Amino acid sequence: xxxxxxxxxxxxxxxxxxxxxxxxxxxxxxxxxxxxxxxxxxxxxxxxxxxxxxxxxxxxxxxxxxxxxxxxxxxxxxxxxxxxxxxxxxxxxxxxxxxxxxxxxxxxxxxxxxxxxxxxxxxxxxxxxxxxxxxxxxxxxxxxxxxxxxxxxxxxxxxxxxxxxxxxxxxxxxxxxxxxxxxxxxxxxxxxxxxxxxxxxxxxxxxxxxxxxxxxxxxxxxxxxxxxxxxxxxxxxxxxxxxxxxxxxxxxxxxxxxxxxxxxxxxxxxxxxxxxxxxxxxxxxxxxxxxxxxxxxxxxxxxxxxxxxxxxxxxxxxxxxxxx
Amino acid sequence: xxxxxxxxxxxxxxxxxxxxxxxxxxxxxxxxxxxxxxxxxxxxxxxxxxxxxxxxxxxxxxxxxxxxxxxxxxxxxxxxxxxxxxxxxxxxxxxxxxxxxxxxxxxxxxxxxxxxxxxxxxxxxxxxxxxxxxxxxxxxxxxxxxxxxxxxxxxxxxxxxxxxxxxxxxxxxxxxxxxxxxxxxxxxxxxxxxxxxxxxxxxxxxxxxxxxxxxxxxxxxxxxxxxxxxxxxxxxxxxxxxxxxxxxxxxxxxxxxxxxxxxxxxxxxxxxxxxxxxxxxxxx
Numbered sequence: 001x002x003x004x005x006x007x008x009x010x011x012x013x014x015x016x017x018x019x020x021x022x023x024x025x026x027x028x029x030x031x032x033x034x035x036x037x038x039x040x041x042x043x044x045x046x047x048x049x050x051x052x053x054x055x056x057x058x059x060x061x062x063x064x065x066x067x068x069x070x071x072x073x074x075x076x077x078x079x080x081x082x083x084x085x086x087x088x089x090x091x092x093x094x095x096x097x098x099x100x101x102x103x104x105x106x107x108x109x110x111x112x113x114x115x116x117x118x119x120x121x122x123x124x125x126x127x128x129x130x131x132x133x134x135x136x137x138x139x140x141x142x143x144x145x146x147x148x149x150x151x152x153x154x155x156x157x158x159x160x161x162x163x164x165x166x167x168x169x170x171x172x173x174x175x176x177x178x179x180x181x182x183x184x185x186x187x188x189x190x191x192x193x194x195x196x197x198x199x200x201x202x203x204x205x206x207x208x209x210x211x212x213x214x215x216x217x218x219x220x221x222x223x224x225x226x227x228x229x230x231x232x233x234x235x236x237x238x239x240x241x242x243x244x245x246x247x248x249x250x251x252x253x254x255x256x257x258x259x260x261x262x263x264x265x266x267x268x269x270x271x272x273x274x275x276x277x278x279x280x281x282x283x284x285x286x287x288x289x290x291x292x293x294x295x296x297x298x299x300x301x302x303x304x305x306x307x308x309x310x311x312x313x314x315x316x317x318x319x320x321x322x323x324x
Numbered sequence: 325x326x327x328x329x330x331x332x333x334x335x336x337x338x339x340x341x342x343x344x345x346x347x348x349x350x351x352x353x354x355x356x357x358x359x360x361x362x363x364x365x366x367x368x369x370x371x372x373x374x375x376x377x378x379x380x381x382x383x384x385x386x387x388x389x390x391x392x393x394x395x396x397x398x399x400x401x402x403x404x405x406x407x408x409x410x411x412x413x414x415x416x417x418x419x420x421x422x423x424x425x426x427x428x429x430x431x432x433x434x435x436x437x438x439x440x441x442x443x444x445x446x447x448x449x450x451x452x453x454x455x456x457x458x459x460x461x462x463x464x465x466x467x468x469x470x471x472x473x474x475x476x477x478x479x480x481x482x483x484x485x486x487x488x489x490x491x492x493x494x495x496x497x498x499x500x501x502x503x504x505x506x507x508x509x510x511x512x513x514x515x516x517x518x519x520x521x522x523x524x525x526x527x528x529x530x531x532x533x534x535x536x537x538x539x540x541x542x543x544x545x546x547x548x549x550x551x552x553x554x555x556x557x558x559x560x561x562x563x564x565x566x567x568x569x570x571x572x573x574x575x576x577x578x579x580x581x582x583x584x585x586x587x588x589x590x591x592x593x594x595x596x597x598x599x600x601x602x603x604x605x606x607x608x
Binding site: 061064066086089090093094097098100101102105106107108109110111119120123124166169173 | 495496497499500501502503504505506507510514515518519
């Protein structure tokens with residue numbers, strides 16, 4: 001049953017309190033993550049898909065312990081890192097990294113590219129100044145940038161170059177696991193492809209494991225091995241890509257897939273519109289959280305929350321419908 | 325490119341005559357203050373009673389006061405003293421206030437509440453009134469007036485730095501640094517501080533003028549420098565009884581304060597425009 005997992009998350013919850021008034025009385029919670037369990041296998045790319053506000057970004061940050069989980073367990077490389085202090089986490093920090101959506105915002109505008117790339121080496125120590133200089137030059141050259149870029153500031157680079165610097169910073173200490181939080185959604189389409197290819201090359205070269213967070217199903221198919229679909233802080237379906245795209249078992253997944261634009265105007269697909277709006281994560285619907293928008297909702301959906309269960313071959317679904 | 329950015333800055337400075345005026349006034353004042361011992365024609369505290377209340381002449385360029393002290397020389401030393409007071413106060417409060425503000429904004433929560441409520445207590449009094457009370461309690465003197473002004477002034481920087489920190493700390497590069505293993509101190513010193521330094525620099529420049537005014541005010545009412553010390557506010561105060569018949573005794577020190585404060589204000593306003601990227605483009 002235990003495959004070679006690099007990250008195992010069990011029942012992860014992250015609630016943000018809503019405070020009001022002078023005394024900061026808590027009057028409710030935004031339930032960004034409401035019990036998420038999944039396993040990321042070593043060397044794979046697991047895509048996490050969902051609408052904006054579904055908690056996918058919160059998930060990425062929480063598993064890296066950039067946010068403190070409300071409850072649940074995060075097991076990284078066999079070690080429970082859920083409650084480690086910042087100091088105890090430091091050795092894990094170099095093993096897991098993150099690349100953010102907006103490359104300009106994730107580079108300190110007062111630092112040169114050289115300073116930015118030196119930071120990880122200096123923070124973790126054990127490198128001589130000459131080693132560091134050699135390494136950052138090597139890194140830059142590996143993505144087609146030049147020595148002169150060391151002296152540039154982030155605003156002087158193009159969007160693609162900035163994101164490459166962010167990726168270099170993330171992989172500089174040879175991490176095993178990378179969270180990619182919509183790394184291409186702030187970039188031009190032509191640059192997107194370059195960055196995605198770069199990420200694939202790096203994965204092959206260094207045996208990296210990716211958690212790829214995105215709302216773009218088109219990219220998912222290209223990038224990942226398995227995909228998890230998230231809805232309002234919970235995973236509703238998780239499977240191998242072929243399985244998920246050809247045989248979606250959850251009505252939400254099916255609607256998402258039917259909404260992928262295609263280049264073939266002749267192709268007729270069954271339209272599967274989703275009804276209404278995403279409910280707020282403050283007031284999550286009773287029973288199945290998708291039922292107000294689900295065209296197939298029946299009795300049980302209003303009362304019981306469906307569990308995420310294996311329908312064979314590692315295809316996990318949380319839905320009361322036996323067959324879609 | 326960094327080089328072209330510098331050229332552009334120089335171009336902006338040239339295009340904005342007021343910052344040039346401010347810069348020249350401040351530069352001249354600093355030069356006069358630093359070189360006071362070499363430029364002064366007389367000892368600033370040398371009383372020659374046969375030369376009391378003499379009008380400006382070649383012997384006494386700006387005349388003499390009621391004790392027969394040379395006003396020109398006293399103004400030079402006054403500039404020196406007031407600049408030194410302002411520099412001491414501004415350096416102290418901007419450092420201390422900024423550090424508190426960054427800590428307050430970065431940690432938030434209880435720490436933030438405590439620091440900001442203390443700051444509010446100081447801000448709820450009029451500056452000068454509180455400074456007067458403290459100076460009176462400590463006793464008159466230059467050092468005590470520096471202490472008095474500093475104690476009342478730090479909340480300005482704490483608030484400014486806190487606000488700027490709140491904006492900066494939400495940026496992804498802060499989170500990226502944390503993901504790399506950067507501790508709180510590293511993030512505050514290496515990422516937050518460099519990114520909030522511009523508004524603080526502007527405030528510090530403007531405050532040089534404000535502190536000079538306040539130091540002069542304290543001396544004027546007798547709580548700062550003591551006679552026969554050469555301090556501009558004190559000189560205005562001592563000459564005020566002779567205003568009608570011997571106006572130069574108060575007039576020249578007063579004008580010096582005016583020009584000096586004006587210079588710092590022009591420079592501060594100009595710096596604000598130069599350092600603010602939005603205004604920067606508009607100036608073109």
